[in-house]
Amino acid sequence: MPASHVCHNADLKSAWPARPFHVLPAQGRYKASMSTSLTVDAIWRPMTLEDVPLVVAIADAVHPDLPEDAAVFAERIRLFPAGCHILVPQKSREQRQASDNKSQATTAGLGYIISHPIPKNCPPSLNTLLGTLPLLPTANDNNAEQQQQQQQYYVHDLALVAAARGRGFAAKGIAGVLHGPDAPALQYPMTSLVSVYGTAPFWRRLGFEEQDLRAQSRDTDHVPALVAKLRDYGKDAVYMVRQNS
Numbered sequence: 557m558p559a560s561h562v563c564h565n566a567d568l569k570s571a572w573p574a575r576p577f578h579v580l581p582a583q584g585r586y587k588a589s590m591s592t593s594l595t596v597d598a599i600w601r602p603m604t605l606e607d608v609p610l611v612v613a614i615a616d617a618v619h620p621d622l623p624e625d626a627a628v629f630a631e632r633i634r635l636f637p638a639g640c641h642i643l644v645p646q647k648s649r650e651q652r653q654a655s656d657n658k659s660q661a662t663t664a665g666l667g668y669i670i671s672h673p674i675p676k677n678c679p680p681s682l683n684t685l686l687g688t689l690p691l692l693p694t695a696n697d698n699n700a701e702q703q704q705q706q707q708q709y710y711v712h713d714l715a716l717v718a719a720a721r722g723r724g725f726a727a728k729g730i731a732g733v734l735h736g737p738d739a740p741a742l743q744y745p746m747t748s749l750v751s752v753y754g755t756a757p758f759w760r761r762l763g764f765e766e767q768d769l770r771a772q773s774r775d776t777d778h779v780p781a782l783v784a785k786l787r788d789y790g791k792d793a794v795y796m797v798r799q800n801s
């Protein structure tokens with residue numbers, strides 16, 4: 557088996573504080589905003605470590621049965637900031653002026669994208685720290701093309717609170733990661749993800765195709781590990797892949 561096909565499930569513990577972080581400014585108010593429809597506009601911006609409590613709150617609300625620790629989100633931001641974005645309410649001009657010279661911290665999160673490169677067909681297990689990410693080969697590497705073929709981009713999660721859905725925010729955010737200017741996925745031959753909650757039709761529209769793992773199992777070594785990981789994501793989990801060019 558080529559080294560790049562060995563899937564490591566690093567079980568590292570980081571110094572990041574354990575949950576719970578409480579959503580800001582008050583959990584009750586935040587929860588209420590999830591059940592009503594959004595009346596303000598929203599923008600995607602790069603995620604920072606300061607956003608982790610907001611991301612955890614969104615994840616807890618959207619994925620109650622697929623919990624992940626704050627440390628997992630924080631690690632992805634540290635390892636691959638270009639793939640981590642948060643959807644936040646867009647401030648009005650008055651609000652921006654009022655907050656000039658004050659804290660720029662966001663107090664509400666509406667959605668997030670976590671994405672990063674992985675070794676080919678080796679998505680991480682749920683709620684697992686990675687330790688490191690595969691590095692892109694440099695132009696000086698003799699087998700640069702071969703190395704690049706052994707990596708792929710991975711959308712770990714895209715989640716919007718209910719109030720922010722159906723307005724094109726998800727499509728816009730994921731486009732920025734997959735094929736917009738400077739999209740990180742374009743450095744890799746393909747992008748993969750684990751679709752849950754019957755979202756395969758949403759991903760198909762973006763060029764992802766379901767992979768029939770049973771058909772591949774006879775001649776590929778990574779498949780048993782992949783099938784086992786998919787089980788953690790629930791019965792409806794589907795592994796999907798998109799060619800990036």
Ligand SMILES: CC(C)(COP(=O)(O)OP(=O)(O)OC[C@H]1O[C@@H](n2cnc3c(N)ncnc32)[C@H](O)[C@@H]1OP(=O)(O)O)[C@@H](O)C(=O)NCCC(=O)NCCS
Pocket residue numbers: 618713714715716717720721722723724725726727728750751752753754755756757758761
């Ligand atoms: C999946 C999710 C991110 C989509 O968000 P959204 O805000 O509804 O998506 P958008 O408004 O950007 O929709 C873009 C297009 O996809 C369509 N779409 C959205 N969800 C869809 C679904 N589940 N199946 C098929 N099409 C879907 C929309 O109708 C829209 O089509 P249009 O361009 O013709 O109007 C959101 O529903 C969500 O966060 N769900 C819970 C978490 C989740 O399932 N994440 C994915 C895990 S793999």
